[in-house]
Amino acid sequence: MVQQRTNPLRKYIRNRKLPHFFCPGCGCGQILNYFLKAVDDLQLDFKKIITIGGVGCTARIPIYLNTDSLHGVHGRTLAWATGIKLYRPDLKVVIFAGDGDLVSIGGNHFLHASRRNLDVTVILVNNFNFAMTGGQVAPTTPFNSVTMTTPYGSKENTIDVCKLAVSAGATYVSRWSTAKPIQTVKSIKKALQHKGFSLVEILSQCPTNFGRYALRTGDPEKVLEWIKNRSISKTKAEKLNEHELKDKFILGEFIDKKRPVFQGTTLFKEEDN
Numbered sequence: 001m002v003q004q005r006t007n008p009l010r011k012y013i014r015n016r017k018l019p020h021f022f023c024p025g026c027g028c029g030q031i032l033n034y035f036l037k038a039v040d041d042l043q044l045d046f047k048k049i050i051t052i053g054g055v056g057c058t059a060r061i062p063i064y065l066n067t068d069s070l071h072g073v074h075g076r077t078l079a080w081a082t083g084i085k086l087y088r089p090d091l092k093v094v095i096f097a098g099d100g101d102l103v104s105i106g107g108n109h110f111l112h113a114s115r116r117n118l119d120v121t122v123i124l125v126n127n128f129n130f131a132m133t134g135g136q137v138a139p140t141t142p143f144n145s146v147t148m149t150t151p152y153g154s155k156e157n158t159i160d161v162c163k164l165a166v167s168a169g170a171t172y173v174s175r176w177s178t179a180k181p182i183q184t185v186k187s188i189k190k191a192l193q194h195k196g197f198s199l200v201e202i203l204s205q206c207p208t209n210f211g212r213y214a215l216r217t218g219d220p221e222k223v224l225e226w227i228k229n230r231s232i233s234k235t236k237a238e239k240l241n242e243h244e245l246k247d248k249f250i251l252g253e254f255i256d257k258k259r260p261v262f263q264g265t266t267l268f269k270e271e272d273n
């Protein structure tokens with residue numbers, strides 16, 4: 001008799017029939033898996049985690065999770081997270097944000113949540129474009145890339161989200177890619193245990209839109225290869241000059257420090273804290 005094996009992480013997935021939201025080869029499935037592996041390794045109480053998604057491919061990750069979750073307006077994940085965290089500081093809030101969601105429409109919330117050291121974890125899926133809406137240019141799109149809205153190549157400078165987070169005041173910040181599962185899981189574990197604003201940026205392949213327009217390939221492996229070829233560790237990057245680092249993605253941890261977390265100024269009386 002053939003023995004049926006169940007994936008040990010299956011217990012964290014909502015027990016209903018859900019459609020498959022992601023395109024073949026999309027990195028979102030891997031990232032969902034990395035997050036669950038981190039939760040399982042840490043044996044976190046899943047009922048004490050709230051997951052939030054805005055709108056976008058990435059924002060659909062929480063739909064699969066058997067946590068209380070919120071799926072709402074594009075770019076406003078950190079506004080909800082602030083409200084939840086101030087009312088229920090005992091809950092762990094995890095945000096799955098697309099690059100457009102976090103630093104384009106949601107850029108202002110991102111600066112202020114970092115500045116306040118809001119005690120939440122942000123898992124940023126950087127697929128270099130607005131994927132769900134068809135592949136428009138995003139603040140993370142590499143310079144000169146062809147996208148659906150930049151047929152002659154994007155002429156806008158790219159935001160380094162990790163640098164932005166560190167300078168705004170976030171207290172745990174790292175960047176990895178879907179090609180680095182061990183480091184990514186380790187980093188998500190650190191972020192989940194961190195008290196304060198933690199950001200794990202994960203560079204991820206979007207074959208359907210970024211691949212097709214910018215790299216002229218819809219092959220997930222080739223898009224992943226492109227990410228891998230451009231990636232360099234922080235230790236190696238420290239020995240290179242600005243010119244040599246052009247077009248490179250620096251992977252590693254950029255900050256891990258302690259600082260008082262935001263608890264609001266008027267919502268709670270001193271004795272409630």
Ligand SMILES: Cc1ncc(C[n+]2csc(CCOP(=O)(O)OP(=O)(O)O)c2C)c(N)n1
Binds near residue numbers: 057058099
């Ligand atoms: C207020 C608002 N503006 C714009 C949109 C349209 N919209 C939906 S998803 C999206 C971009 C998603 O890109 P990103 O956040 O990078 O997520 P991805 O799909 O790439 O994972 C946009 C512009 C919207 N739903 N709501």
Ligand SMILES: [Mg+2]
Binds near residue numbers: 128
């Ligand atoms: Mg995106």
